[in-house]
Structure formats: structure tokens, C-alpha cells
Amino acid sequence: MKHDCLVIGGGLAGLTAGIRCAEAGLKVAVISAGECALTFASGSLDVLGRVPGQGAVRRPFEAIDTLAAERPEHPYSRLGGEAVAQAMGWFHGQMAEAGLALGRAEEQGENQWRMTAAGALRPTYYSQPAVQPLGWEMFQSPDMAPKKIVFVNITGFLDFMPELAARNLKQHPSLKEATVEHMNITLPLEHGHGATADTMRAPQLAYAMGNKDMDILSRVMAERIQQADLVVLPACFDPDLGSEEQGSTRLQQLRMRTGLNIIDVAALPPSVHGLRMHQALRNRFRALGGFLVPGTQAGHGMVKGNRVISVSTGEDLLFADHFILASGSFFSRGLDSKKHEPSQPCEVKEPVFGLDLYGLPENNLDFSSRRFLAAEGQSFTRCGVALNEQGNPSMNGLALKNLHVAGAVLGGYDPVQECSGGGVAISTGWEAAQQVINQVKKESAQ
Amino acid sequence: MNLFNINSGGFTSDRSFDQCLKCTACTSQCPVALARPDFPGPKQCGPDGERLRLKSPDFLDDALKYCTGCKRCEVACPSDVRIADIIALAKDKYGNNSFKVRDFVLSHTDMMGTLTRGTAPLVNKLTSIKPVKMLMDKGLGIDQRRTFPAYARKSFRSQYKSVAARQENFVRKVSYFHGCSVNNNEPELGMDLIKVLNAMNIGVRLMKKEKCCGVPLVANGFHKKARANGELNMASFEESLNGGSERVVATSSSCAWMLKDEYPHILGVSNENVQSRISFITRFLANEFKSGNIPAMKPVNLKVAYHSPCHLIRAGGVIHTLKTLWEIPGLELTQLDSNCCGIAGTYGFKKENYETSQSVGDKLFKQIEASGCDYVVTDCETCKWQVEMSTSKKVLHPVTLLAMSLA
Numbered sequence: 044m045k046h047d048c049l050v051i052g053g054g055l056a057g058l059t060a061g062i063r064c065a066e067a068g069l070k071v072a073v074i075s076a077g078e079c080a081l082t083f084a085s086g087s088l089d090v091l092g093r094v095p096g097q098g099a100v101r102r103p104f105e106a107i108d109t110l111a112a113e114r115p116e117h118p119y120s121r122l123g124g125e126a127v128a129q130a131m132g133w134f135h136g137q138m139a140e141a142g143l144a145l146g147r148a149e150e151q152g153e154n155q156w157r158m159t160a161a162g163a164l165r166p167t168y169y170s171q172p173a174v175q176p177l178g179w180e181m182f183q184s185p186d187m188a189p190k191k192i193v194f195v196n197i198t199g200f201l202d203f204m205p206e207l208a209a210r211n212l213k214q215h216p217s218l219k220e221a222t223v224e225h226m227n228i229t230l231p232l233e234h235g236h237g238a239t240a241d242t243m244r245a246p247q248l249a250y251a252m253g254n255k256d257m258d259i260l261s262r263v264m265a266e267r268i269q270q271a272d273l274v275v276l277p278a279c280f281d282p283d284l285g286s287e288e289q290g291s292t293r294l295q296q297l298r299m300r301t302g303l304n305i306i307d308v309a310a311l312p313p314s315v316h317g318l319r320m321h322q323a324l325r326n327r328f329r330a331l332g333g334f335l336v337p338g339t340q341a342g343h344g345m346v347k348g349n350r351v352i353s354v355s356t357g358e359d360l361l362f363a364d365h366f367i368l369a370s371g372s373f374f375s376r377g378l379d380s381k382k383h384e385p386s387q388p389c390e391v392k393e394p395v396f397g398l399d400l401y402g403l404p405e406n407n408l409d410f411s412s413r414r415f416l417a418a419e420g421q422s423f424t425r426c427g428v429a430l431n432e433q434g435n436p437s438m439n440g441l442a443l444k445n446l447h448v449a450g451a452v453l454g455g456y457d458p459v460q461e462c463s464g465g466g467v468a469i470s471t472g473w474e475a476a477q478q479v480i481n482q483v484k485k486e487s488a489q
Numbered sequence: 490m491n492l493f494n495i496n497s498g499g500f501t502s503d504r505s506f507d508q509c510l511k512c513t514a515c516t517s518q519c520p521v522a523l524a525r526p527d528f529p530g531p532k533q534c535g536p537d538g539e540r541l542r543l544k545s546p547d548f549l550d551d552a553l554k555y556c557t558g559c560k561r562c563e564v565a566c567p568s569d570v571r572i573a574d575i576i577a578l579a580k581d582k583y584g585n586n587s588f589k590v591r592d593f594v595l596s597h598t599d600m601m602g603t604l605t606r607g608t609a610p611l612v613n614k615l616t617s618i619k620p621v622k623m624l625m626d627k628g629l630g631i632d633q634r635r636t637f638p639a640y641a642r643k644s645f646r647s648q649y650k651s652v653a654a655r656q657e658n659f660v661r662k663v664s665y666f667h668g669c670s671v672n673n674n675e676p677e678l679g680m681d682l683i684k685v686l687n688a689m690n691i692g693v694r695l696m697k698k699e700k701c702c703g704v705p706l707v708a709n710g711f712h713k714k715a716r717a718n719g720e721l722n723m724a725s726f727e728e729s730l731n732g733g734s735e736r737v738v739a740t741s742s743s744c745a746w747m748l749k750d751e752y753p754h755i756l757g758v759s760n761e762n763v764q765s766r767i768s769f770i771t772r773f774l775a776n777e778f779k780s781g782n783i784p785a786m787k788p789v790n791l792k793v794a795y796h797s798p799c800h801l802i803r804a805g806g807v808i809h810t811l812k813t814l815w816e817i818p819g820l821e822l823t824q825l826d827s828n829c830c831g832i833a834g835t836y837g838f839k840k841e842n843y844e845t846s847q848s849v850g851d852k853l854f855k856q857i858e859a860s861g862c863d864y865v866v867t868d869c870e871t872c873k874w875q876v877e878m879s880t881s882k883k884v885l886h887p888v889t890l891l892a893m894s895l896a
């Protein structure tokens with residue numbers, strides 16, 4: 044049996060597209076190979092946090108329209124601020140259906156702040172449910188800013204570094220006068236089978252903790268932390284979906300029992316927040332009748348004229364009427380780079396179809412900077428699939444009509460520098476699905 | 490030749506650990522590391538540990554034994570590190586391989602089947618009564634809380650005799666690797682397969698001789714025996730494929746994966762002459778359906794929930810089972826979220842693993858109970874035992890469901 048739509052890639056973009064197709068009643072399957080980037084994500088969703096040269100963005104959808112005028116190759120430019128806002132709103136509703144209530148700033152269409160495990164503040168749009176939104180005004184001046192912030196770690200847990208985070212946070216212009224402290228709390232780890240926190244990653248720590256640990260944690264925090272405006276813990280409390288509805292997440296309980304304003308932030312990967320969002324996406328997709336096919340690497344796409352006919356996986360061929368490519372960037376192998384000669388620029392390819400790319404390197408010096416977090420960004424992150432005016436990709440200049448592309452495999456934007464990864468994945472996934480839905484409607488009307 | 494296999498002192502070692510990017514995706518998906526945090530997880534036990542073990546076997550972590558071999562870590566890995574294989578090979582090479590009667594009994598599935606033959610009703614009775622279960626628990630370390638799969642009164646091979654002659658009348662024929670569980674515990678599944686393939690004008694033959702594929706033997710450290718079985722199986726496969734069978738099909742997803750994808754690098758048994766002609770059954774069926782060979786079916790009017798076995802996911806075979814099920818009329822199919830059931834072959838039978846096994850499976854069991862399905866469908870026999878023991882639902886193999894829908 045043929046699918047109406049086959050989505051290549053099971054990350055944020057692919058599942059968003061899959062959910063939208065399934066919601067419209069299409070027969071859709073998502074194939075995936077390897078864990079997606081959500082495993083490493085903060086679990087907050089950025090839309091547009093920074094425009095190079097202009098600094099932090101307060102109203103992302105308005106900024107998108109300005110961006111569009113200057114940067115026509117940016118995936119947002121084709122969509123425009125209003126469509127991106129619509130996609131985000133729709134996504135919020137889908138996650139709510141799956142039991143993940145994403146929080147946004149009080150003011151409609153405004154960014155809020157999220158804190159990283161290293162104590163930096165980044166503009167973001169949606170935050171994970173248990174997080175109290177850190178409003179935009181909060182870090183604009185020392186008067187509004189919290190006066191006392193305490194970082195708390197579970198003794199031994201290596202993937203969260205409160206000392207470093209506290210030091211970094213102190214650098215923030217509006218926190219120069221604030222007291223930033225850090226402390227460790229030792230826990231017995233009730234379900235840890237005797238293992239200690241230093242051997243655990245965040246999800247393991249989450250499952251190792253039991254009620255006894257929560258009792259100790261809340262008692263010690265209540266005793267030792269006085270009058271803090273903000274308490275920051277590593278995200279290792281609520282690994283599973285579904286406890287939020289009852290208002291009984293461990294984090295909510297900690298807040299209630301200590302009376303403190305506690306947030307938990309994603310520690311080093313794997314990220315409990317990211318994994319939980321992935322779970323919500325999968326649940327929603329399946330609930331709408333979509334099918335998930337893990338462990339399936341897309342090989343080569345077969346193209347006839349301007350249409351994709353099938354995609355190979357191992358010894359088999361998968362056929363469909365429409366295809367959505369959401370295979371991610373270099374790390375997820377949606378893009379492939381090879382270096383032949385040290386003096387030559389490396390060769391970059393989109394391996395499934397060999398699609399035309401934007402931002403190919405002219406020489407190696409331009410393609411990557413030796414400074415990992417270079418201010419101007421890394422140009423390889425802007426390299427990816429180029430789309431034409433109608434939103435179709437092309438192969439040697441020939442546009443493919445039934446192939447749509449979404450997420451990090453797209454070129455023309457820098458998710459790290461712009462804080463735009465989540466919004467691009469969601470809005471382009473949403474848009475790719477809409478294109479498929481429109482075509483299916485058109486075809487069935489004929 | 491596999492670039493990543495090196496052979497030293499009779500043991501194979503997997504060098505794919507050099508590809509590890511230290512991203513921890515594997516650890517986030519390891520059901521055992523989440524259920525019992527004293528298991529350091531695939532990254533530490535696999536690529537990280539192997540680097541150290543190559544220096545000195547003293548770095549062997551006893552916790553390796555908790556790995557179930559489910560291969561979810563390999564599915565999660567974006568860099569093709571064969572993590573579970575590295576762990577399995579390390580267990581073989583450095584592990585404490587002192588002989589355990591219990592492991593011998595559990596892993597020698599074909600022999601146990603033969604020994605119990607004729608006494609099946611008695612054995613079934615015995616393994617289900619309390620004092621015997623306690624004895625097995627205390628004496629052997631087989632957990633008394635576990636329900637044993639029942640042994641069939643008449644093996645599949647002897648039931649097959651009644652339909653053997655008819656099979657030769659078909660122009661097209663396939664050979665069927667039935668494996669231990671169909672032969673000893675579930676001959677009905679084998680008979681269902683014959684019904685389905687015959688309805689598609691394909692005859693079903695058996696190999697003159699087949700032995701346990703080796704999955705339980707490898708898991709319990711009997712690599713030598715597994716290797717010998719592998720050699721015999723591959724010779725049998727070649728013989729039947731030369732003798733007019735189009736393909737060798739298997740109804741057990743783990744057997745199929747072992748035979749087709751694991752023999753060379755886990756056991757050093759070459760399967761290159763037959764590899765491309767070994768298929769897990771739903772792959773064979775999906776391809777037949779695609780080319781128009783679909784048996785006449787009537788609506789089954791059932792609501793089923795599909796659970797994909799870990800090893801089928803690893804083999805990239807989930808799509809074939811879905812395609813097969815999509816063809817059944819009147820089937821309301823939902824897919825359960827991909828979670829390990831926890832049994833992992835013989836793993837969950839062991840007393841020391843019972844708690845881990847059940848807590849790994851807990852998410853799946855809850856989902857099944859909440860699904861409101863008539864049946865659970867899955868491709869693996871041990872998943873079936875585990876789900877039937879741990880939930881209120883009965884479990885069907887896709888082939889059984891097809892047989893039910895035959896017009």
C-alpha cells in the first residue's frame with residue numbers, strides 16, 4: 044500500500060509535518076534513523092532571539108518581517124511573521140493535546156528568557172511547562188532583576204555545574220549587584236540500586252530519585268535558602284509526560300513545599316526536557332493515526348522527471364505520492380561533508396536526493412571558524428537545501444514537485460546564532476505539510 | 490570484509506567504537522540504564538569501556554551482565570556504533586563464563602524442546618505448580634513469578650508431516666526456518682503460515698535439519714555451540730535454496746535478524762551465499778502484496794495495538810509488518826509507543842533480572858491496558874510471553890491475524 048506522504052526524519056520538523064498531515068486525514072509514515080536533536084535540546088522553543096548586528100529580539104514575529112527584507116534566503120522570509128506565528132500557535136495546541144502545556148511570555152507575541160546550564164540567558168518563545176516564565180523586563184535593569192539567585196545541584200551530578208553557572212550569570216549587566224550563590228545537596232537516591240550521581244546522566248538521575256529524595260531536597264532547601272528570588276536546579280525531575288495535568292510534577296511539589304521560586308534548566312545531554320517533548324510529539328502523531336518507523340535510514344531517492352517515486356532503505360524501496368525531507372543537519376546526517384585535500388574546500392552534499400544547496404563553501408577558511416562560538420557564527424550552519432520561490436527544492440536546477448523540505452537540512456539560517464532552530468523546524472514542517480495537503484486536495488478534485 | 494572487525498586470539502572485536510561522538514543519545518534510550526541506574530549504560534559499557542578493556546581486561550565492569558542486548562542503543566546512535574555488539578563480544582571475551590546449569594537450561598531451547606517431547610503435558614503442569622516453581626527459583630535461579638511458555642504436545646515438525654506432500658504441488662516454494670519456539674511451544678503459528686502462504690499459491694518446505702539460531706546461546710555465553718549451530722544452518726539454507734526454494738523465511742524477528750545480519754560479525758559464521766535470500770516473514774509478505782499476490786480475505790473487525798519488537802526495529806523491519814497489517818480488511822490498527830517489553834529472550838527468566846525486566850516493561854504494559862484493543866500484535870515470541878504474562882491481553886503474530894482473515 045502506498046502512503047499519501049512519507050516523511051524522512053523523526054525530529055521536531057519531521058514530526059510536526061507528520062502531525063499536520065495526519066490531522067488532515069492523510070495516510071502518513073515517518074521514518075527515522077538515530078535519535079534526533081531534541082535529545083540535546085533545552086526543551087524550550089526559540090523563534091527568533093537575535094538578529095545579527097541588532098542584538099536580542101523582543102518581538103520575534105515583527106523581527107521576522109524585517110529580516111525577510113534583508114535576507115531573502117532565510118526560511119522565515121518565504122513564510123513571513125504572521126504564518127510563523129500561526130504555525131507556533133497551532134503547535135502549542137497540538138502539544139497541549141499531548142499533555143505538554145508550553146508556557147509563553149505574558150504579552151502575546153513576545154519573547155521571554157531561558158537560562159542555560161552554563162548560566163547564560165537566551166531569548167526564547169515557549170518554555171517547558173514546569174518553568175516559570177522569565178519575563179522580558181526581568182533582566183532589563185538591575186531594579187527589575189532578581190536580587191538573589193541560588194543554583195542547587197545534587198551532590199556528584201557532573202552534568203550541571205552550578206559554580207560555573209553562578210559565575211557566568213554574575214556577568215550579566217543587570218545582575219552585577221545581585222547575590223548569586225550555589226550549593227550541593229546530597230541525596231540517598233532511593234531507586235539508584237546503590238549507584239551514585241556521578242555515574243548518571245540526567246534521565247537516569249530522574250529515575251533514580253524517589254519520594255525520600257524529594258523529602259530531603261525540599262527540607263534542606265527550605266532550611267538553607269532564605270529569601271531567594273530564583274532557585275535554579277538541573278532538569279532531572281519529571282522524565283515522563285502526563286504528570287503535569289494533575290498539578291503534581293515533582294518540580295511543582297518542590298515549589299509548594301519550599302515556597303521558593305524554582306526553575307529547572309536542561310543540563311548537559313541527554314536532556315530530560317527535550318526527551319519529554321519528543322515523547323509528546325510521538326504520542327500526538329500516533330494518536331492522530333500516523334505510523335512511526337524507527338531504525339530506518341533513507342538511502343537514495345528515485346526521481347522520474349520532476350517527481351520523486353521512491354526512497355530506498357536497505358534492500359527495500361518505499362513508495363509514496365508525496366515526500367517530506369526533514370533529515371536534519373550534519374550531525375543527523377541530513378547533510379554530509381567530505382574533505383579530500385586540505386587546501387580544497389570540503390564537499391557538501393544532501394545525500395538522499397543530491398539537492399541543490401545554499402551556502403556552499405568556497406574555501407575552508409570561510410566555512411568554519413576555529414573559534415567554536417565565533418561571534419559571526421559558523422558558516423557551515425547556514426549551508427543547506429535551497430528552495431525556489433514556490434518552496435520546492437531542486438536537483439541540478441530542476442524543481443521537484445512532490446518533495447518538500449523542512450527543518451535543519453534547510454540552508455540560509457543559523458539556528459545557534461539567531462536562536463531560531465525550534466521556530467524554523469516547526470514553521471517549515473507545518474508549511475511543508477500544508478503544501479502536501481493542498482496538492483492532495485487539488486489532485487482529488489481533478 | 491568488515492573494516493571494523495578485528496580478530497585477535499580467536500575473539501572478534503568491534504572497532505566501530507572509534508566513530509563514537511560521545512553524544513549520549515544511546516544512554517537516553519537504554520531501558521536498563523533508566524530502570525536500574527547502577528547499569529552505567531551503553532556509552533560507558535560499549536565504546537568508552539572497550540577502549541579501556543583493550544588496554545587491560547581489569548577494566549571490565551561486572552555491570553555488563555545487566556545489558557539485555559535489546560539494541561535500542563544502536564537504533565539511537567547517530568554514528569553507527571555497534572554498541573550492543575561491543576558489549577556482547579566483551580561479555581564473551583572477558584566475562585566470567587563459569588558454567589551455570591540454569592543458563593544452560595534456558596539457552597538450549599531446541600534441546601529442552603526435544604527432551605520434554607512426549608512429556609509436554611506433564612512438564613507444563615510441573616512448571617506451573619508452586620512447589621516446582623519454588624524449586625526452580627531456589628535451585629536454579631529461574632524466577633518463580635514468571636509464567637513458563639507451555640510446551641506443545643506435538644512438535645511443529647511432526648504436525649507438518651500431514652501437509653508436507655501437498656507443498657510440493659506448488660510451483661513456487663519457500664523454505665521455513667521455524668525456530669525453537671514454533672517447534673516446541675507454538676506449532677499453530679507454523680501451521681498458520683502454511684495456510685497463508687498456500688492461499689497465496691506458495692508451498693512451504695522445511696529444512697532437512699535446522700538448529701537453534703543461536704540468539705539465546707550467545708546471550709548466555711555459549712558461543713561455541715552457537716557457532717556450530719550457525720554452520721549447520723547455513724549449510725541447510727544453501728541446500729534448500731539450491732533445491733528449488735526461492736527464499737528462507739522466518740516468523741521470529743530475532744531469529745531472522747541473527748541469521749541474516751549477525752552471523753558474520755557475532756559468530757564469524759559466513760552467510761554470504763544465502764544472505765540476500767533470507768527474509769523475515771512480513772518483509773516477504775509485504776513484497777508479495779506489493780506485486781499483487783494478496784490472498785482472498787474477509788474483514789476481521791478487530792481493534793489491535795501493534796508492539797514492535799526491539800530486534801525488528803534494529804533490523805529496520807517495522808515498515809514491513811505495518812504494510813502487511815494495512816492489507817487486512819476490517820482491522821483497526823494503532824501503533825504502541827516503541828518501548829522494550831523487558832523480557833529480552835532468556836534475560837527476564839533469570840531471578841536476578843526479574844525486577845528489572847518488569848520495570849522496563851512497565852510503560853508498555855500500562856499503554857496496552859489503556860489502549861482498549863482486542864488484541865496486541867507483535868512479531869516476537871518472547872515479547873508475546875511477556876505481554877501475556879504482564880497484561881490482560883492476548884497476543885497474536887501478524888501471520889496468525891492474516892490466517893484469521895483468510896476467506
Ligand code: SF4
Nearest residue numbers: 519556557559560562
Ligand atoms: S543493548 Fe539494550 S540494554 Fe544493552 S546497552 Fe544497549 S540499550 Fe542498553
Ligand code: SF4
Nearest residue numbers: 509510512513515566
Ligand atoms: S549514541 Fe553513538 S555516538 Fe553517541 S555516545 Fe552513544 S555510541 Fe557514542
